[in-house]
Amino acid sequence: MINSDFALGLHSILLLAADKDACLTSSTLSSMLKVHPVRIRKVLSKMKNAGYIESKEGAGGGFFISCNIEKVTLKDIYTLTHDDLMKAKCHSCCPSCKIGVNIEKVLDIILSDADEKFQDYLEDYSLQKVLDKMQQM
């Protein structure tokens, strides 16, 4: 589900979204977020591929927002960064365990549905809405 890439990516894109004309380097973001520049570039490359931001190489380059921040939501960021819900974490059961035969399927269905509710909620929050909410505090 939510992992640290989500937090990092969201934090970064909010920084870019806060000033549409800003072009921040991974190095600048790095010192703001206390995370290594290479990792920032990795996470931001996903945002770039999704078209939410753009990057400019070379001197004076960096990252800047390139989407409608009223339309891009936390769900979109989640989609880019989330882990599979439990795929790797669900224990396989031996064949002798009758329950185990179906438990993975059933949990997969239930948890996927629950995750959908989670995402539905995230979808209500555009980047703009998050920025607004921060202003109000």
Next chain:
Amino acid sequence: MINSDFALGLHSILLLAADKDACLTSSTLSSMLKVHPVRIRKVLSKMKNAGYIESKEGAGGGFFISCNIEKVTLKDIYTLTHDDLMKAKCHSCCPSCKIGVNIEKVLDIILSDADEKFQDYLEDYSLQKVLDKMQQM
């Protein structure tokens, strides 16, 4: 959020719930779930403290269900086992970053709310309902 303790704990308690008279040892569960007995005892001790199962020490001992499996839900299991949503994972921002001042608070609020929706869904699934759903497959 959901971690492997959830999967492990849930799987274990479903095995116990499937047969009310069964008394399974951590060793038995261990070989079924391919997880070390000590870890199973650790996770099950939480379920025990919550009153969902009981344990019997000594020879012939083990774990057995002790709750109304129509009433205990996936949300209850989640509550016992989940990690904090992002507490440790959210990046603190330096003071110079105006956004960072509030971002943690705002994300905390939004994500807590989203998590609530997730839990609301889990609450619909009693252990009995999960077992029933497995039968139907």
Next chain:
DNA sequence: TTAAGTGTTACAAATATTGTTACAGTTAAT
């Protein structure tokens, strides 16, 4: 009295995450 359990702690091993180094490619400025 012994064998088979739980409960719990301290520690080891394995795995996953994050940081680091290195370098090719791009761009702006001189």
Next chain:
DNA sequence: ATTAACTGTAACAATATTTGTAACACTTAA
């Protein structure tokens, strides 16, 4: 055209987290 400041990416190192192990006190049934 050269240089300095960037991105993009891969391979590897360091760190943190998770999981497994060993040890042992305590409990219970046979």
